[in-house]
Amino acid sequence: MARPLAHWLHCPVQKGLVRLRATLPQAELPRAARQSNVVGAFRASAHLQGRQVALVDDVLTTGSTLEAATAALHQVGVGGVDVWVCAEAPVPDSF
Structure with missing residues (x-):
């Protein structure tokens, strides 16, 4: 989803987040379990230091995944x- 958007906006896409461990699908979890499911699940690349970063997500439910990704960044x-x-x-x- 990020690549077509970046192409349309004429901006680069860089893979800057790595998932460190498998997590359960967020959609299958109750609201209270979603945050603990993704805490510490991501690591960001050091080459992003000082850069402005855009995270693109398809659906926002609780925001737990975006919070974990933002924390890693x-x-x-x-x-x-x-x-x-x-x-x-x-x-x-x-939920």
Whole structure:
């Protein structure tokens, strides 16, 4: 999804996040379990230090994945993080 968007915006795409461990699919977890599922799951590349970074996600539900990814980016000292989301999922109270 990021590549077509970057092509349309005439900006580069760099793979800057690596998933360190397998996680359960977020959509299958109750709301309370989503954050702990992805904490520490990502590592950012040091070459992003000082750079402005855009994270692109298809659907925002609780924001846990984006929080974990943003935390990894801040650990390497990015200049800033913009989050672009295509859709926001309604969250039932039962989550």
